[in-house]
Amino acid sequence: MSLQLPRRAAGNRGVRRLVALPAVLIGILALAGCSSETTGEWKRLAMPDPVTEQGQSTLDLWRGAWIAALVTGVIVWGLIAWVVVKYRRRSDDEIPVQTRYNLPLEIFYTIAPVMMVIVFFAHTVRVQNIVLDEDAKPDQIVQVVGQQWSWTFNYPLPNGKFAYESGTASYIPTLVLPVGEITRFQLTSPDVIHDFGVPGFLIKMDVIPGRTNSFQVTPKRTGTFAGKCYELCGVYHSRMLFNVKIVSPADYDAYLQERVADGYVSDQPLLGGSDATTQAGLPTEGETE
Template sequence: MGLQLPQPTAKRAAAPMRRLATGALIAATLLFLSACDAADKDQIARLAMPIPATEQAPHTFELWKWSWVAAMVTGVIVWGLIFYAVVKFRRRSDDEIPVQTRYNLPLEIFYTIAPIMMVIVFFYWTVNVQNKMIAIDPEPDVTIEVVGQQWQWTFNHGVGEPTGPATPNYTDNEYRYDDYVYVVGDGDTIPTLWLPVDQTIQFNLHSPDVIHDFGVPSFLMKMDVVPGRINRFQATPTKIGEYVGKCFELCGVDHSRMLFNVKVVSQADYDAYLADLAEQGAESDTPLLGGANARTQAGLDDESEGGQE
């Protein structure tokens, strides 16, 4: 009777393939990380969020960050249970197929109650952050009347001493300043919104036509600009620099033109900028509520096309 060698099992044969797959995954991960420059790594650390540039922005950033943490913890638990079930309860040669209609009451209660509790927690913190982001100081340092029109922006800066508090229920005929200077964008010009650093700025949002959405990514804040009503929010820029803004609402065929720049400067530079606008004749006793490309919807304004003179 001859010597019999042990035959390789399927498990032994699959081991080299598993090692090869694991090595390939590690190599791909290291290659991906090595290809990231400092800016990419910084973006990954901030979970693709811009660097907060206002006093209010960190509230949004913290909500975003901890939402990711909660999602990852949930994912790890779910993946762990899936892999545990795959390994622990894998079918063996002598196994019988278990009863498929049997239930597990504690498990069903858990996966019903746990998601509800998660939604409640997320809802609470979302509302809490929302309240902080839209809180209104009755005495802001600067008030800017922002107009989103088809398809560009008009920025009206109040100049001089305010005539009263920034009341939350004022109308288009009740403004906080007696005089304004403005900058208007058009199809050929992207306007720049100048803001003073470390000052509380209130943005009053107007639209003469359709719904737009005013937002600056670095401020981690955006708000709808709705015809027939005045939405408002406040921001306190904390970093001198240049930023970009845009319309976040698909508002029409030239929505892509609704871009603007933001320049946060010192108070002295801001005052000089307002004086320069006044010297150029870009001043009015009431804000312009529609710029060069504004087209008003019937019933919302007396003018069928064009802005306020």
């Protein structure tokens, strides 16, 4: 003899399973990411740890956007669950009320998205202004050239000349910056559009032929970080890598003196193309003129 549950009890059990499924999935994902290596990533919602003062504003915007999205999701999921429970069919003969429209609800779901877009836009513009703000007198300016297929970094010297570091197809250049000081990047390209970016900076910017773009950063801590070109610029795009080494101001000055002593100094900044050290006529890394 089989035991059959009343239709209403069976329906309640189905609703409970439907509501419990998202909670189970979220729990599984949370438990899968609880290692010590990923604790920081969970706190930053998969965003890199900012190494500059400007990057913190980008991280705050990212977190705020996720919080707003999750709050919106919880409200929508709650409304769906409430409608499923309250307006379900309770018996064979009872049909839920069929409403053609609900004016207050329609006004709400028209105005609410517009308000969300306005708020998101306002915070995005505010953070953009912070990230792209440039000090009238930065501590140093580095002229960055993205050329096929590497990077050249020009450091102005007090005597009007430029120390430089230039990569080749087999050598990944290193950009050296002083911690706690404002560095402005001036970005140029002699050939095609590239994109200069370092994940830890939480900003990247196009490097466009015939145009000079710029932004500045203030590193918060020392360390070595990876950078690359974020624009598909051609067949050897994957080779356009560089390293960023953030050091103390004293070590930064020593680095520039070392570049000069090794012969990596020019009267004019190297602008890539025929002026890049990847071409004949200028020394490559490990050689002097």
